Amino acid sequence: MTSDGFVLDAQLAQDTIPVGDAGLSRILLMNNKLYPWLILVPARSDLVELTDLTLDEMNLLMHELHVISSVMQSLFKPYKMNIAALGNQVRQLHIHLIARKQDDSAWPNPVWGTGGEPYSEVDASLLISRIQNALATTMQEEAS
Amino acid sequence: MTSDGFVLDAQLAQDTIPVGDAGLSRILLMNNKLYPWLILVPARSDLVELTDLTLDEMNLLMHELHVISSVMQSLFKPYKMNIAALGNQVRQLHIHLIARKQDDSAWPNPVWGTGGEPYSEVDASLLISRIQNALATTMQEEAS
Numbered sequence: 526m527t528s529d530g531f532v533l534d535a536q537l538a539q540d541t542i543p544v545g546d547a548g549l550s551r552i553l554l555m556n557n558k559l560y561p562w563l564i565l566v567p568a569r570s571d572l573v574e575l576t577d578l579t580l581d582e583m584n585l586l587m588h589e590l591h592v593i594s595s596v597m598q599s600l601f602k603p604y605k606m607n608i609a610a611l612g613n614q615v616r617q618l619h620i621h622l623i624a625r626k627q628d629d630s631a632w633p634n635p636v637w638g639t640g641g642e643p644y645s646e647v648d649a650s651l652l653i654s655r656i657q658n659a660l661a662t663t664m665q666e667e668a669s
Numbered sequence: 670m671t672s673d674g675f676v677l678d679a680q681l682a683q684d685t686i687p688v689g690d691a692g693l694s695r696i697l698l699m700n701n702k703l704y705p706w707l708i709l710v711p712a713r714s715d716l717v718e719l720t721d722l723t724l725d726e727m728n729l730l731m732h733e734l735h736v737i738s739s740v741m742q743s744l745f746k747p748y749k750m751n752i753a754a755l756g757n758q759v760r761q762l763h764i765h766l767i768a769r770k771q772d773d774s775a776w777p778n779p780v781w782g783t784g785g786e787p788y789s790e791v792d793a794s795l796l797i798s799r800i801q802n803a804l805a806t807t808m809q810e811e812a813s
Contacts, residue, residue, distance in 0.1 A: 574750055576738050580731075587724075587731045594720050605760070606718055609753030613769060613777040616749070625757060633757040635779050 530570040534617035537566060542644075544653050545660065547589040549582060550620075552660075554653060557641035559631075561601045561624040563656070565589060572618035575610055590620065592667070596659045597624045607635065674714040678761035681710065686788075688797050689804065691733040693726060694764075696804075698797060701785035703775075705745045705768040707800070709733060716762035719754055734764065736811070740803045741768045751779065 533551065541553035541564055549569075555562035567578060567586055578586060594606050603624035610620045623636055631639040644652065677695065685697035685708055693713075699706035711722060711730055722730060738750050747768035754764045767780055775783040788796065 574738065574742065575752060576735055576742065576750075580735065583731045583735060584728050587727045591720055591724065591727060594718065598718065598720065605756050606720075607753070607755045607757070608719060609751070609755065611751045611753065611779060612749050613751070613779075635755060635757075635781050637779050 531568045532570075533566060534615050534619075536615050537564065537617065537619060542649055542653065544656055547593065549585045550589050552593065552656075554649065554656070555621075555641075556643045556649070558644045558648065559640075559642055560629055560636055561597060561603075561652075562636070563593060563597065563622045565593065565620045565622065567618055573612065573616050574618065577618065586620070590622070592663055593660070594622055596656065596663055597622060600624075600655060600659055609635075611637065675712045676714075677710060678759050678763075680759050681708065681761065681763060686793055686797065688800055691737065693729045694733050696737065696800075698793065698800070699765075699785075700787045700793070702788045702792065703784075703786055704773055704780055705741060705747075705796075706780070707737060707741065707766045709737065709764045709766065711762055717756065717760050718762065721762065730764070734766070736807055737804070738766055740800065740807055741766060744768075744799060744803055753779075755781065 537553065541555055544552040544554050550565040550567045553564040553566065555564055567582065572578065575583065590608060594608065598606065601624040604627050605625045607623040607625050608620065610618065612618065625632065681697065685699055688696040688698050694709040694711045697708040697710065699708055711726065716722065719727065734752060738752065742750065745768040748771050749769045751767040751769050752764065754762065756762065769776065
């Protein structure tokens with residue numbers, strides 16, 4: 526729990542593996558090896574819609590989306606990023622970032638509801654290290 | 670065509686009805702009466718990913734998303750907004766804003782690929798007027 530009472534939604538916690546903290550948002554890896562798929566969850570309590578964020582928080586979120594999408598684009602070379610705040614099933618505000626390829630199993634449809642396959646423990650931990658390293662490099666470049 | 674050579678994608682032009690201009694983005698109504706569904710298209714040439722925008726443009730887009738989502742929330746009282754940049758079918762950067770209800774025909778799934786029904790000319794023009802009036806009021810409030 527953060528100082529303002531934020532607690533990650535139980536379903537999100539169950540479906541994902543923690544990757545790190547972006548400042549405003551928690552970064553989670555969707556435990557589905559069919560697609561490189563991260564989820565950003567702004568760590569403020571009682572958020573449902575993007576419009577529940579202040580304008581400053583929205584700009585911060587946009588910056589985090591920019592950094593994390595760039596990292597995914599350079600790591601996974603997607604044909605297209607899918608970035609979405611849906612929330613029909615889990616109401617806590619969360620944003621999907623999915624690196625899509627033209628030979629992935631749902632292409633060209635959206636990935637939601639098309640099933641999934643969990644990572645092995647080794648594969649998850651390797652992938653998370655790659656993402657963490659790339660994020661650290663990008664954030665260092667921005668700071669310098 | 671704008672000064673930088675922006676031309677609206679032909680498929681987007683075919684599927685939608687123009688609503689207005691938000692500053693950075695064109696506002697379009699998806700011609701599908703099953704859901705209140707607007708599309709924002711940042712009017713800059715050669716945009717594919719959100720990361721193709723400058724940070725200033727991203728902040729401007731976030732502001733436009735905030736205003737237009739707020740207007741849709743107050744007009745249509747959705748259970749949840751779905752906001753997404755997918756682009757698997759149409760590559761020109763565009764952002765969907767869809768007002769979802771628990772009794773709409775695709776609930777709780779995403780709406781893409783679930784079919785559609787065009788508005789009558791009268792219904793489209795009435796709805797567009799409602800949206801334009803609400804947008805004008807919101808923008809006036811922001812400016813004052």
